Amino acid sequence: MKKFLYILFFPLVFFPLISSAATSTIQDAQDVVDLITKIGNWMYGILLGLAVIFIIFAAYNFMTSGGSEEKVKEAKNQVLYTLIAVAVAMLAKGFISIIESLVLTN
Numbered sequence: 402m403k404k405f406l407y408i409l410f411f412p413l414v415f416f417p418l419i420s421s422a423a424t425s426t427i428q429d430a431q432d433v434v435d436l437i438t439k440i441g442n443w444m445y446g447i448l449l450g451l452a453v454i455f456i457i458f459a460a461y462n463f464m465t466s467g468g469s470e471e472k473v474k475e476a477k478n479q480v481l482y483t484l485i486a487v488a489v490a491m492l493a494k495g496f497i498s499i500i501e502s503l504v505l506t507n
Contacts, residue, residue, distance in 0.1 A: 430504050430505060431505065433504065434500070434501045434504055434505060437497060437500065437501070438497060438501065441493065441494060441497040444490075444493075445490055445493070445494055448486065448487070448490045449487065449490065452483050452486060452487050452490075455479065455483045456480060456483055458479065459476045459477075459479035459480045459483065460476075460480075462475065462476040462479065463476035463477070463480075
């Protein structure tokens with residue numbers, strides 16, 4: 402399963418970034434901020450998509466646990482870790498805005 406996620410994740414993240422980097426030239430601070438914003442938006446979107454997949458996977462594990470306490474606990478932990486990852490992604494999105502405001506202040 403992990404190998405499948407790596408095979409899926411890396412092309413989704415790096416191919417758009419590589420194609421974007423090939424066409425952009427950095428000339429001032431605004432260009433740096435725009436590049437960081439593009440990277441952040443791509444990663445945020447991908448992470449939210451993966452979060453949905455992991456929530457569905459955790460729900461499947463919960464439904465097929467058959468009343469086993471261990472499997473139910475594992476499914477709850479999967480949901481918890483996915484929600485923590487989404488919260489960290491939202492904080493990272495805010496961090497990009499903070500960097501943007503610090504770099505672009507005159």
